[in-house]
Amino acid sequence: MTGALLEIRGLRAVFDGFAALDGVDLTVEEGELRFLIGPNGAGKTTLIDVITGLTRPAAGTVRFAGTDLVGRREHEIVRLGVGRTFQTAVVFEELTVVENLDLAASFRRPLWRLLRRRRGVDDAVREALAVTGLTELAERPARVLSHGQRQWLEIGMLLVQRPRLLLLDEPVAGMSRDERARTGELLTEIARGHTVVVVEHDMEFLRRYASRVTVLHEGRVLTEGSVDEVRADPRVQAVYLGG
Numbered sequence: 001m002t003g004a005l006l007e008i009r010g011l012r013a014v015f016d017g018f019a020a021l022d023g024v025d026l027t028v029e030e031g032e033l034r035f036l037i038g039p040n041g042a043g044k045t046t047l048i049d050v051i052t053g054l055t056r057p058a059a060g061t062v063r064f065a066g067t068d069l070v071g072r073r074e075h076e077i078v079r080l081g082v083g084r085t086f087q088t089a090v091v092f093e094e095l096t097v098v099e100n101l102d103l104a105a106s107f108r109r110p111l112w113r114l115l116r117r118r119r120g121v122d123d124a125v126r127e128a129l130a131v132t133g134l135t136e137l138a139e140r141p142a143r144v145l146s147h148g149q150r151q152w153l154e155i156g157m158l159l160v161q162r163p164r165l166l167l168l169d170e171p172v173a174g175m176s177r178d179e180r181a182r183t184g185e186l187l188t189e190i191a192r193g194h195t196v197v198v199v200e201h202d203m204e205f206l207r208r209y210a211s212r213v214t215v216l217h218e219g220r221v222l223t224e225g226s227v228d229e230v231r232a233d234p235r236v237q238a239v240y241l242g243g
């Protein structure tokens with residue numbers, strides 16, 4: 001670890017007078033695999049939306065690698081090295097797996113590379129195929145992929161853009177048991193070379209793959225710690241059990 005990559009202070013986001021985020025402080029170190037949990041409506045997606053420039057905060061700062069992200073446009077934030085996935089994977093159905101990756105990779109290529117004829121698959125695309133386990137499906141259209149494979153393709157489409165920070169919104173939602181296990185391994189592997197923040201609340205999954213967890217509740221950070229620490233916290237139990 002070499003210090004904080006993401007530093008959020010006093011973040012507030014308001015929709016029609018309702019504070020979805022109400023003074024969030026969050027620090028994520030470079031190289032961390034951080035899990036973000038909290039009941040429905042806690043503000044998890046809003047937090048990702050604010051970091052990625054989709055929602056403008058009413059107050060607070062978001063520093064990423066020393067740069068303030070507040071007020072920047074979404075594409076600028078992507079270019080600075082922040083990538084995100086959505087709860088429903090966004091892939092191009094009629095393009096093959098490798099074409100989807102290649103298209104995503106083209107967003108970071110200089111124009112002269114786009115104008116030149118492609119000479120085979122580029123290194124980042126090959127790496128993304130390998131790490132997501134999609135090499136054998138490279139020439140298949142995205143529409144034939146399973147739900148899990150589609151999520152992995154979307155993660156691959158982020159990886160080819162060489163982000164420093166990946167924000168993944170419920171990547172294992174709706175996945176089979178096998179797909180969850182495969183995704184856990186994939187996240188662990190990705191975290192070796194990137195900083196990753198994952199929204200997820202499946203406790204079994206967290207116990208296996210999470211080292212540090214931040215709990216959001218009603219737009220604030222309730223607590224932060226290891227999976228065991230947050231699980232043992234009576235405030236977290238009260239929030240999850242409604243007690």
Ligand code: ADP
Binds near residue numbers: 041
């Ligand atoms: P989570 O991801 O933790 O389930 P969200 O960030 O989606 O929570 O939502 C937090 C709160 O903000 C919810 O009460 C939700 O209804 C509200 N909210 C989120 N986005 C909007 C929006 N675009 N307009 C109005 N209210 C919103």
